Amino acid sequence: MLHRLFLRIELVKTFRAGQIYLKKKIGKDEIRIFPKIHSIRPLPGRVEYVFTVPLGMNPADIEKKRWLFENKYGMAIELERNNKKFVLNVYDRKQSSNYRYDFAQISEAFGNKRVPILAGVNGRGELVTYDMTEHPHLLISGETGSGKSTQLRAILTALIQAKTADELQLYLCDLKQSELFLFKRVGAVKGDIITDPGDLYEVLKRLQAEMRRRGKLLADNELHHIAEYNEKIGGQKEPYIVLVIDEVSMIKDEADSMAIIDEIAAIGRALGVYLVLSMQRADREVISGRLKNNLVVRMAFRASDRINSNIALGSKEAADIKVTEKGRFYLKLEATECLQGVLLESDRAKKLLEPFKTSQLIEDNAPVRKQPEQQELPIFNVLEDEDNETAR
């Protein structure tokens, strides 16, 4: 009982803080009329609040102030409106932040997605995933220490565990040389981890050639999407290609590279070539408006202020994420949703990746591999196969 009273007081405080009340004059006094709280029910893993707005208050105003409840109760809330009645569910935060990377569950959530992306855990403790072939290019933004690299690690590890090297090719660029070494020699990862802007440019040129080849392939077969090609044409399938660049700002002055990145963002979708870019601030100094528009999926981790949140997400919520809320972000897909990234520590990722490593690749560029043609260009072997001749 006392607990419920406490919850009631806290909810009224929230109403007051957000000025969710009507003012009414009675004689000389002014009183405040708050929404009427009908019930407060502590349930397993959540608390349910039911309230109605007083006559004369626009219920839409409460929906607009959803952020208020998120500030108060954290991201794990659900606010449903039925006419004047609201049901607010506040989920136990521990539930979602305690989620451990568990590939069996992730795999189930992936279903038969072609390029499955692990986003995070929602307020109900459910895994949220999506398919890159439907929602192509991804922009991950956030302040230093907000969780971008950790998110990349979980996304990449899950992708590698879910797909074979025939289905998926990854190109990883880590100019800070700090995060992506973990993925060295993983079968799906083409070549070495790219740490030099010059090497990145070479990779981009090859990807550009590959896009031309695929474009022609689709045109010749009168198809619109590489997924269609893979499903209709028997035999050799075209792997999906994902280029990941951690901290894109480090190449912002490389105009030639940025131009190809721009091109991938513009036409890669149908060709099965996708981008995952991470950056602290998604402002014009780093990427063009056109490029940003083509990065249709956003994961916005903590932003320093509302302006930066707006730039990253198109709305201000990412600025409300607290410094202590590591791994918390807003996913903008069809709607915008607050999620907690799945924490996968480096050490655990390392163990999970072990079975996917091609141990024969020796550092000094003398790869011992099964197929002889791969020896010539160990970094780009798959792009250099015989099909490529048609693109030139």
Ligand SMILES: Nc1ncnc2c1ncn2[C@@H]1O[C@H](COP(=O)(O)OP(=O)(O)O)[C@@H](O)[C@H]1O
């Ligand atoms: N999803 C998460 N859950 C819990 N803690 C996290 C999560 N993501 C990041 N962290 C913590 O925050 C720290 C910084 O994260 P990091 O990914 O390196 O940030 P960034 O790349 O944005 O600078 C990590 O070392 C980890 O301790």
Ligand SMILES: [Mg+2]
């Ligand atoms: Mg980082």
